[in-house]
Amino acid sequence: MQSKIPAVITPLLIDLLRLKFCLNLNGIHGVAHWARVRSNGLRLARDNGANTRIIEYFAFLHDVCRRNNGRDPDHGARAARFSRHLRDRHLDLDDEEFLILVAAIGGHTHGVAHHDITVQTCWDADRLDLARVGIEPEPMRLCTAAARDPLVIASARENAQVWRRQYLSGEKSQ
Ligand SMILES: [Fe+2]
Incomplete structure (x- = not known):
């Protein structure tokens, strides 16, 4: 039986994000990372x-305005501004939720502390995927107790490393 709950991330939104993203969609900040x-x-x-709708939007938006795969300190601010353009037609959030999303996206690179559990969870979700670039997620840099669970870290690390091995082997074969 199919779920009657509409998808948060719609096919149209994915199409828009694919057009907006100027880097390799299959690269370290591309769609597999978003997922x-x-x-x-x-x-x-x-x-x-934490608010799962905000988490889903954060996942697909936070890196979409990157201009390179290295140091790009303003990409969070750009993505927060881009989110405002998407808001009315593509983001199904009330005003309070939208402000939380913007805080999560805008602060995800440099943020170390935030009072809102959803913002913290968004940042942790991103940092738990650092093993895709060969960096071990550090419990001290994670905001939530849920993310500091060693089993959660190990599972996220494994998923990221599986992708990394495939990515590096593909690079070598090109
Ligand atoms: Fe990211």
Whole structure:
């Protein structure tokens, strides 16, 4: 039986994000990363009650305005501004939820602390995927107790490393 709950991330929104993203969609900040951040975040939300709709939008938007795969300190601010353009037609959030999304996206690179559990969960979901670039997620840099669970870190690391091995082997064969 098909779910009657409409998808948060619609095919039209994905099409828009694919057009907006100027880097390799199959690269380290591309769609597979977005999907793992979503999965990480939804897993954390089961424990801590974070807002899953905001997590899903964060996962697919937070890196979409990157201009390179290295140091790009303003990409979060650009993505937060881009989110405002999408808001009316593509983001099904009330005013309070939208402000939380913007805070999560805008602060995800440099943020170390935030009072809102959903913002914290978004940041942790992203940081739990660092093993895709060969960086070990550090518990000290994670905001939520759910993310600091060693089993959660190990599971996210494994998922990221599986992708990394495939990505690096593909690079070598090109
Ligand atoms: Fe990211």
